[in-house]
Amino acid sequence: MITVEEILNAHDLRNTGCRKFILSELLKNDAALSENELKGPYPDLFDRVTFYRTLKTLEEKGIIHRIVLNDNSVKYALNRHHQEYEEMHSHFHCEKCDEVLCLSGKTKFEAELPKDFIKHEVYVVIEGFCADCVHQS
Numbered sequence: 381m382i383t384v385e386e387i388l389n390a391h392d393l394r395n396t397g398c399r400k401f402i403l404s405e406l407l408k409n410d411a412a413l414s415e416n417e418l419k420g421p422y423p424d425l426f427d428r429v430t431f432y433r434t435l436k437t438l439e440e441k442g443i444i445h446r447i448v449l450n451d452n453s454v455k456y457a458l459n460r461h462h463q464e465y466e467e468m469h470s471h472f473h474c475e476k477c478d479e480v481l482c483l484s485g486k487t488k489f490e491a492e493l494p495k496d497f498i499k500h501e502v503y504v505v506i507e508g509f510c511a512d513c514v515h516q517s
Contacts, residue, residue, distance in 0.1 A: 381407075391441045398426045398434040403443070403458075412447050412455035412471070412480040447471050447480055448503060455480045470504040476513040480505075 384403040388395050405418050415435070419425065426434075435456065438444045447455045450473075457471075457480070470483040489502055509517075 387443060391443055393437070393441060396434070398430050399438065401425065402431075402434055402438065402456075406444065406456065406458045410481065412457035412482070414453060414455050418456065447505065449473055449480070449505060450507065457482050470506055472506045472508065472510070474510040474513055475507055476509055479510055481510075 384400050384407065385395060387403055388399060393399060401422075402418055405413060405420070415431070416423070419431075435444070439446060439456075442459060444456045444458055447457060449455065469485075472481045472483055473479075483506070489504060491499075491502075493499060
């Protein structure tokens with residue numbers, strides 16, 4: 381398993397407390413995490429500006445990606461989930477437990493853009509119920 385230090389070194393980033401904290405939380409979880417879920421029991425460990433700048437830096441370096449849900453809430457996931465695939469991939473959001481997972485495999489999404497339009501990003505979020513929530517019903 382890759383370490384936080386290896387991730388930061390691979391992207392030529394300094395090993396700061398906030399970067400280490402965010403990456404270690406994401407490494408511990410298979411699911412994507414919201415800002416509040418990332419902070420967990422330590423909501424005041426880092427000031428807001430440091431925390432948000434760190435998220436932005438990690439996203440700009442391609443270490444994490446943001447997932448915008450239908451209610452406009454945002455969760456973050458490590459890019460390790462889709463290293464072997466194209467950049468575009470799907471996500472699954474459980475409407476009951478709020479868990480968000482990166483789905484492996486290529487996303488097939490074809491849209492014909494108007495002439496001279498250029499695609500930058502495509503977000504695909506599949507809404508439904510995860511297996512745990514289905515079995516609880």
